[in-house]
Amino acid sequence: MNMEIKRKGLFALAGIATLGWSVCNPAFSAVLAPTQFDQYMLELVNDLRANPQGWANDYLSGDLSEGLAPGTLGTNSRQPLAWHSSLFQSAHGHSKDMLDNDFFGHTGTDGTSPHDRMDNAGYPFTGSWGSGENLAVRGNSTFTGVSTETTKQLVVDLFVDTGIAGRGHRLNLLQDNFENVGISVQFDSAWGGFSSGTLPSVIATQDFAYNSEGPYLTGVAYDDSVVDDDFYTPGEGLSGLDVVIKDLSGNVVGSTTTMDTGGWQLALNSGTYDVYINGQLAGDDVVLESANVKVDYVAAVPLPPAVFLFGGAVLGLAGMRRQGRSE
Template sequence: MESASGCICRVLLFPTEFYPMAQPTAQEQYMLELVNRARLDPTAEAVLYGIDLNQGLLSGTISAAQKQPLAFNPNLIGSARDHSQWMLDTDTFSHTGAGGSSAGDRMAEAGYAFTGSWTWGENIAWRGTTGTPNVTTSVGSQHESLFKSSGHRRNMLNGSFREIGIGALTGEFSGYNAVMTTQNFAKSGSKVFLTGVAFDDGVIDDDFYTVGEGLGGITITATRQSDGATVQTSTYGSGGYQVALAPGTYEVAFSGSGLNQTIRQTVTIGSQNLKLDLATDQLPTPATNPSPNPALSDLAPESPALTTIGEYGNVTLNHQWQTVILDKTYSNPVVIVSDPTRNGGDPATTRLRNVSGDSFQIRLQEPNYKDGNHTNEQVSYMVVEAGDWQLSDGTQLSAGTTSSNRLTSAGFDSVNLAGFDAAPTVLSQVQTYNGSDWVITRVKDRAPTGFNFGLQEEEALNQGSHVSEAVGWLAIAAGVANDGDTLLQSQTTGRRYASDRATVAFNANFDAAPSLIAKLGSFYGADTANLRLDSIGKASFGVRVAEEQSLDAELNHTQESVVFLALEGQSGILSGLAA
């Protein structure tokens, strides 16, 4: 997000907008009503979707206070639709658009004038099906997914924004019949808006706008009481409207287009937008947002229905055990954790214990020959429900657990896979702490039908066997993918990484540093080793293969491949279908 500040002259009364008149569809209006419902009562929206308001964020990042409602801006509608169409046309899911443009670039190009104090933001989402997409249920599901995602939720509940454009378009995307949606948020200058929607509540009697209930062509006249100055607009076909008003007290009249009476309401415009709805089954209408909120059952997802299959996040840890509380509850969770950063020079790996349906414990472990104390490091983690899954773009994903006590010096165990057309990206992790000796996993012989793995203790002890441990694994089709809301990339690199620091580049076009789970992806060198990471950015990350010195002093390791899974943002959920 970008921002700037400045000074412009104060205007007492703004005339009717003369932007190019892009009008929202009923589905785009419905999405705006959902967004404004969330802004009216952020805590209630979080409760509705079963999350904490600041889930995935620092405490207090989003306040529970009511946020001003957003008003449609035709130019922002145009920029949002243009970007949605570009993503469909190019089969690209990214905030970076045509010609390398940012969302702010596209808003300005569409005619939105950034003046005075301004700011902007953007959310994007898509949802696909092999059948005919239901746009209404798709945008409802997209709203839920965006609200549950911490970064998107911050945009949605940013109190500085005043205007919005939504572009929800249909087309082919990644082999699916898709609904591609862009939300462009902005604030420019000092304009304040009266906004709302006129509807008859005749499709679903729930005191909330539903597609098919909008009343178009109703005239809205705002008359300022201090001097009689008036400004007039009319509702879109979707039922929505907005009008810029200078501060003051106004009589607002709704008339025409089938209304059997003129409805009047007095409102006071201050420094923030105000929402005034007309629900013709409940006249007169107070100047508040529609309430109560509809239940999730009213927003039934289209078939096939995506379900939450996992979540990811980041944690700072050291040698002390700490507990990670999960956002969801899982029946058979598989936890995969990245090899750590390299803030401390001593060897270190991650160990888990007490993996349960809603939490796990994690710490750093040094080899036995070290003192065991380690400075803070950062790791990303992924929790997946065990099973075979397919993301909305068709990407295959499988996860499971097995058990082993076999060290690499004694051989490898096998895991069978099904459903992959090529060798997948494979990540593995010891899930238990049955044995206190340092232990990691090594993977080799990846194929569409399976892979081999072994346990590895520090080199001086890597003979015989280790206490039997549960081992979790995750296999995902290699490449850039997304689940409809989250951009991700999984890859196994070529054999070109060793003890010297090197850089691994992302193919995915991330807007910021992603959550990164990276490990050794091969077994060309038998000495005990794992990865250490640094400089994780939006385009690449630094890596080196790190041995330990329990047996000898040398640290040189032969070239290995690196396996990684990068997911957009610092936390989020992953959705999919049972395969």
């Protein structure tokens, strides 16, 4: 069995353009939609942001700042990332470009940078802003497509960041300011980007950004039917559910529907809100301040829906199961 692994990451903050390169194809914008594996990777990233010490216990022998100066990364929760369609377009375009042209790197075939690509795709870099990009790929002669296992392994590879000076991928994953992300996980049956030759390969692009918009309420609706583990698994997403946000006076201040993957997101003003998903109260008196907050809807059978909330901290509601890890 042949296997290869590669990772690359670039990072920028506070109005400084990302020092990486990539490509954008605006023609994709009208037809692209994330896959359940893209959503799964987002859920994994948000899980590690909610519980970085738990991930460090699992994969870094408890040392979140492994490979860095002691204490570089705090164990506090980071705000959950809200999906952004423009960042998905840029991530999808770059993953496709790398697979189509047998290369791996932040420099795309047209020489544009990740920041340019995100900007061209329509992400509004307004006010104070920043952007960053992570890339990861695994090749294995046994791969036949994108899988749940490989998708998670790519996130673990980026988090552990073995052999990467400065652990830049881990820093991107745990950057406090990032509020939006687009992720694209794709497969090629004979990718030629490895020095050893062609291999069936799974590649992922993660495009991160923040700006003066937001904060966001975000989450995912799923039924936990594929793997009963209180966590989103590909194949469990619930599409087309109504999401309605009301203020405490009962006025509707925002609404959307869940994507095909089950994910949803809304930018709102700071305030306290009730969140209704599929006509049911999923989040009661949810306080939205400067950071994003996540509200998940779990259509468990025979149990009632449950919620998983987190912003600066993990929250729960009395009488409902709280979804997430506690370590």
